[in-house]
Amino acid sequence: MVRGRSRRALALLGAVALAVALGGCGDHDGDGSGDQDPGQVDAVDAPELGACRVLTPEDVAQPTNASRAVACTEPHTAETFAVGDLPAELHDAAYDAGELGAYAYQTCSQKFEKFLGADESTVMRTVVSWAWFRPSEKAWDDGARWYRCDVVGGGEKSTAYVDLPQTAAGLLAQAPPPDEWMACVNGASVNAAPKVPCTEPHTWRAVTAIKVGNPDDPYPGDRVVEVTTRDYCSDWVGSWLGYPPEYDYGYTWFHEEEWKAGNRRSVCWAATTA
Template sequence: MLTPQDVRQPSNSSPVVPCSARHTAETFAIGTLPASTGSSYDDRRHGRWIYHTCQQRFDRFLGADESLALRIRLSWAWFRPSQDAWGQGARWYRCDVVGGPDGARSYRPLPTTARGLFSKQQPNTWLTCARGATVTGSVKVPCSARHDWRAVTAVKVGQPGDPYPGDRIVQVRSRDYCSDWVGAWMHYPTDYEFGYTWFHRAEWQAGNRRSVCWARTDR
């Protein structure tokens, strides 16, 4: 039963509970940090290595592709040993899926297991929609709740090896690609509204090459 306050800490020793009981987190990956990430407890290389490792396994665990993974109301957290255990040589890591997006103030209970949650269907309870006049500044809500916008895809705005092209280029690509994609998703109506969420240099350097496209719809 993790909380957002728990996942902000580098280590966690919360009591485990059966997955058949009420829970907000489920461990989906464990392993050992490689020597290449350094021997210091706070070395930033740990996080960079973990980002790719846990993100890929998170997607596979849920049955989600890159696009869908950016549009769901689930996220993941990772933990390492306590500083005392680290000093004694422990180097394990643990990746947990948690029942809320990054920045959530609270987590919702997960199903008995989140494994394969999106492999056969896309439950509205865990998809991201928004309520507000525009996407910018809107309140993000589950698509099972009343909403004005739905995140319908996440378009690719660059290739893995590309250097960051700058804010303006990413924004323009996001706008143009999302305009085309949302128009097709809505079957090319004569008039439609769309929005987009694009990311900056820090997310690009972490490996993200996608922007989220939104369609104005209450469905």
């Protein structure tokens, strides 16, 4: 935690965090914890669009998933909102190639916005996130080249996921989005605890996601991104709070890996219980 002084206020700055979409979407080895469907374990054909499952953070940490689908009318923590074939230029890529993660970030994040009915700023401030999965290594060797994007009821620091509604389609389409699905933190700083719904007790609220670069811009370096984020968030949070004489704010910014994957936004947090 770093302390600084803005033009108008004492600022409490959140530490750097990595993007969930790259760090928590199946780029690690290990066994999932879900009830597996033998027919899906080494499936060459793409999974079913709209299927619901009971996934855990441990499942999401794996590169592939064959958890048994459940009826979406039953309790579930995940829903498949996009499936498709990887582009031809990735068919010869290694199973764990970074290019696959970059493609998944761009593809799933864009489809995630449309599925939830929200813009990029809103989806970066929700307690739900997305995970992506690829075929098993055996299926990959047999020629499978599909991807699967699931919305899940939690984020990178979640120890457990919450149940989703029967479908998460249009979950954030209401203006403003329901606090039940928006991100707050109950801790000393924005990185001190997992995100919680803003309907729960909290000390920080994610109030906007500000743009720090254009799609074709080269990565300007950690220092430039952090300073740009700090200055924007200082002004934006002050405005959001009505320009009080003193206020606390936080920010979450990202690194070159996420920039290369397509992220150009940082998140601003206000110290507030409202």
